Amino acid sequence: MKITIVAGARPNFIKIAPIIKAIEKKQAEGARISYRLVHTGQHYDKNLSDTFFEELNIPKPNANLEVKSGSQSIQTAAIMVAFEQELLQNPCDLVLVVGDVNSTMACAIVAKKLNIKVTHVEAGIRSSDMTMPEEINRIVTDSITDYFFTTSTWAGENLLKYGADSSNIHFVGNVMIDTLYQNLDRISAPFFWNEFNLETKNYIILTLHRPSNVDEEQSLIQLLQGIDKMVGDKKVIFPIHPRTKSILGETDLNLKNILFVEPQGYLNFMFLIKNSFAVITDSGGISEETTVLGIPCFTMRNNTERPETETIGTNTLVGTSIDNLNKMFRDFLQNGPRKAGIPELWDGNASERIIDILLSKK
Template sequence: MNITIVAGARPNFIKIAPIIRAIEKNKSEGKNVSYRLVHTGQHYDKNLSDTFFEELNIPKPDINLEVKSGSQAVQTAAIMVAFEQELIQNPCDLVLVVGDVNSTMACAIVAKKMNIKVCHVEAGIRSGDMTMPEEINRIVTDSITDYFFTTSDTASNNLKMYGANPENIHFVGNVMIDTLYQNLDRISAPNFWDDYQLEQNNYVVLTLHRPSNVDEVTSLIDLLQGIDEMVKDKKIIFPIHPRTKAILGDYELNLKNIVFVEPQGYLHFMFLIKNSFAVITDSGGISEETTVLKIPCFTMRNNTERPETQSIGTNTLVGTSIENLRKVYRNFIQTGKKESGIPELWDGKASERIVEILLKK
């Protein structure tokens, strides 16, 4: 079996790393499997892309389509045009896509129109929010996927409700957690750790990237000032995306606790998460890692496509208002961590299951 693996953005890189490791293990054992790694170039800043390949020991991509940024339509179209040429020049038996970025949907569409089987890792997750570009990418990708690999029973049931063939739905666990377990002994403190006198449990990690939170400068400043005032006794480490930094520009923020740092590589970022007091984020994926690491996570969204991180894990949805975040955080300070567990099959072996199943197809 010849598999083309697609990666386009940072979360993709984290997800493909253990899959590649599992393929290479099977290949070394004499199994008939090979792969070609395609980087679409959807994220191209070295701090946001190349670093993940280096840190996670992912082989250099066989090709970088160098699509880069653009509107949703422009970027998706560019990926499709470039990926079509890639498949014409390098035919394969299966295209494996992960996650829910534009590269995921675009490459799945191209593959199916060329009558190539599609495998979707992290299939079936749904937020129910059609204003999210990722939700559209998920629905379109799953509507044409041949083999579905899910992180939870909830995701599997979503697919069944959409009419997917149950025989092709495989609950295998979470490849993000595979990568976490495989690298826990390699994580390390970032260079600024001592500069800011950081210690375990004496800081909060903040990440913000959703347009609703960062695209309007006044509301972004209000949000940052609110969080800064709310977390009175701890530093707040905020790895700020270059785009968000540009939006803030030269505004005078007068922040006492928030420390702006550059985007972090995987190993440094996971070190920050593992040793933090809590995490405040608008990301969906980070709540998976905080769940396994037993770190309280407060997600500034009205919905989540990963409900198990809330029902089983350490995640709490707090909506998008600073007032509600302040209320929930205050309650957390008073009552302490909520009881939590680790979702089923989040055991570090999802990638092994995926490759084992594919080799039987």
């Protein structure tokens, strides 16, 4: 079996690392399986791309399509044109895509039109928010996928509602958590740990990147100033996305507690998460990692495609209002973290389950 694995953006790199490791384990056992790794170049900043390959021991991609940035349409079209040539020159039995970025949808469409089977890892998750580009990517990808691998039974139920064949839906767990478990003994403090006098549980991690939170300068400034006042004597470490940084420009925000740092590599970032007091984010994936690490997480969105992080895990959905975040955070300070657990099959073995199932379908 020849598999082409697609990676395009930071979350993709974290998800493909254990899948590649599982394939290489099967190869060592004598299984007839091989892979070709294609990096679309959707994320091309070194801190958002190359660093993750190096830290997670992901082999150098066989091909880098180098599409870089652009509007949704321009980027998707560029990926499709380049990936079509890649597949024509390097035929395979199966294209494996992960997550919900533009590369996921674009490469799935190209593969399907070339009559190549498509596997979607992290299939079936839904936010029911069609203003999110990721939601469109998920729906389109799942509509043409052959083999679905899900992180929860809820995701499988979503796929059944869309008419997917139940025999091709496989609840395997969460490959992002595979990567977390495989690297917990390798995480390390960033260079600024001592410079900022950071200690375990004495700081909060903040990440913001969604348009609803960062695209309008004044509302972003008000949000940051509100968080700065809310946290009391806790420092807030804010690895600022290049796009968010450009929106703020040289504005003097007069912040006392929020410390801006560059985007972090995986090992440093997981160290910061694991040792934090709490996390404030608008990311979906981070709420999965905080759930496994037992760190309280406040997600600044009106919806989540990962409800298990709320119902079972440590995540609290707070919307995009600083007033609502304030209320939820005060409740947390007064009452402590609520009881939480780890979702079913988030045990570090999802990738091996995926490869075993694919080999059974030859």
